[in-house]
Amino acid sequence: MNILNIEKINAFEEAIKSYYQEFRDIGLIIDEQPDRLHEFTDLASVQLLSRMMIPSEYNDHPFIINNTKFYGLTCIERVIGTEWLSYGDAGVVVGCPGPSLSGIIIQDFADEQQKEQYYSKLLSKPCWTFFALTEPNKGSDAMHIETNMKKVNACDGQRLLNGEKYFIGNGTRAEIGVVFARTTTGPIGIEMCLIEKDSDGFSAEALDTLGLRAPKLSRLTFQNVRINEEQIIGRHLSPLKRGMHGAITVFNKMRPTVAAMALGVSQATYDYMITNKKNLSLDQQQKLEHFQNELITTRNLIRQAALEVDINPRNGYVGSIAKVRATSLVKQITQYALDLFGEGAFFEHPYLNKWFRDAFAFENMEGTSNILKLNIFQSYMNGKISYV
Ligand SMILES: Cc1cc2nc3c(=O)[nH]c(=O)nc-3n(C[C@H](O)[C@H](O)[C@H](O)COP(=O)(O)OP(=O)(O)OC[C@H]3O[C@@H](n4cnc5c(N)ncnc54)[C@H](O)[C@@H]3O)c2cc1C
Incomplete structure (x- = not known):
């Protein structure tokens, strides 16, 4: 992994800071009518984000600054870019076309043919992707998913995919994505497959959500979808190095990015209060100073987490701590902002209304705080980390 220097x-x-305004301008529109995102795919900021995480072999249009090409392949690029674009609007960030979570799977686990299939789609037009792990009854408990991929007969590699996935970002508009399904019992009995939206037996339906509405979280249904051997991702790897190992890799690499989304919304809320609320009492000034310090320490923690993951993707603990802290901050600051502007703020300040609703979505992405705290505690107790 190419680690970037500080300059x-x-x-x-x-450079990326200057792109936030376009996202801010369309955030409320997309929140109300998520389908209108298609109207804005020509925006420079949307184009930029949709090409992030496409590697150099496939990507002729990286983000270039001072002759350095940025492909969004390091976690430090992703947390910085995501923070500032989420400062504009986090919903649009998650709702944008591009590789997102499934991109990590393709980059780290797919073979050349699968990469060609996936990236060529992404480069031909604005193309959404999905990453389907969660099920109606299996969220945090992902090790026990029930969607299955059984062999049609013993002598060929054909399988049938059956089951349901839930809360899947961009599921209804995605052209291609990754599905996790069980081929046999036990933790290594889970495989990943690459699937296109026009596969027979595959359907997607949007869910109605209160926060982060742009990605149109969806229910995906698979009824006897035929899966060939070539669609199984990581089949050239040992069972321990694919399947659920893929999901864990994605979470380690993307958790700091979710923390950065929460931070971007927190910073936007803080700046909104500073700009729009005059004549602050002493108590209010002190509270805002407290939030300012929290923003700085949380940003430092997220960036430290990103650098750790860039050195070794198994170093996910700091990312877990950063995400717990960032999601706590965004819930506190968005609630405080509504209280600060008083009765009616929810209706009179549409951005505060939106940021408050969005704040609760980050909690559930890439591990809830309860689960992350359990993991952090276990890692501390068994000596994998020496501080919390
Ligand atoms: C905006 C958004 C985008 C998403 N995008 C995707 C996506 O693209 N693909 C995808 O696969 N999924 C996606 N998800 C789903 C997300 O991964 C799940 O919501 C998450 O895993 C939690 O699962 P759950 O909602 O079923 O909650 P549950 O797992 O049922 O948890 C409910 C509550 O119980 C607590 N809890 C659960 N187990 C324990 C335990 N053992 N000990 C203590 N507390 C516990 C949790 O902390 C939580 O507070 C998305 C969710 C959101 C909100």
């Missing part, structure tokens, strides 16, 4: 990281941050 390049700073240049990247300065």
Whole structure:
């Protein structure tokens, strides 16, 4: 992994900051009518984000600053880019076309043919993707998913995919994505497959959500969808190095990014209060100073987490701590902002209304705080980390 030096990281941050306004301008529109996102795929910011995480072999249009090409393949690029675009609007960030979560799977586990299939779709037009792990009754408990992929007969590699996935980002508009399904019992009996939206037996239906509405969380249904051997991702790897190992890799690499979304919304809320609320009492000034310090320490923690993951993707603990902290901050600050502006704020300040609703979505992405705290505690107790 190419680790960027501090000058390049700073240049990247300065350049990407200027893109937030386009997301801010369309955030409320997309929140109300998520389908209108298709009207904005020509925006420079949307184009930029949709090409992030496409590697150089397939990507002729990276983000170039001072002759350095940025592909969004390092976690540090992703947390900085995501923070500032989420400062504009986090819903649009999650709702944008591009690789997102499934991109990590393709980059790290797919074979050349699967990469060609996936990236060529992404480059031909604005193309959404999905990552389908969660099920109606299996969220945090992902090890026990029930969607299954059984062999049609013993002598060929054909399988039938059956089951249901729930809360899947961009599921109704995605062209291609990754599905996790069980081929046999036990933790290594889970495989990943690459599937296109026009496969027979595959359907997607949008769910109605209160926060982060742009990605149109969806229910995906698979009824006897035929899966060939070539669609199984990571079949060239040992069972321990694919399947659920893929999901864990995605979570480790993307958890700091979710923390960065929460931070971007927190910073936007803080700046909104500073700009729009005059004549603050002493108590209010002190509370805002407290939030300002929290923003700085949370940002430092997220960036430390990103650098750790870039050195070794198994170093996910700091990312877990950063995400717990960032999701706590965003819930506190968005609630405080509504209280600060008083009765009627929910209706008179549409951005505060939206940011408050969005704040609760981050909690459930890439591990809830309860589960992350359990993991952090277990890692501390068995000596994998020396501090919390
Ligand atoms: C905006 C958004 C986007 C998403 N995108 C995707 C996506 O693209 N693909 C995908 O596969 N999924 C996606 N999800 C789903 C997400 O991964 C799940 O919501 C998450 O895994 C939690 O699962 P759950 O909602 O079933 O809650 P549950 O697992 O049922 O948890 C409910 C509550 O119980 C607590 N809890 C659960 N187990 C324990 C335990 N053992 N000890 C203590 N507390 C516990 C949790 O902390 C939580 O507070 C998305 C969710 C959101 C909100």
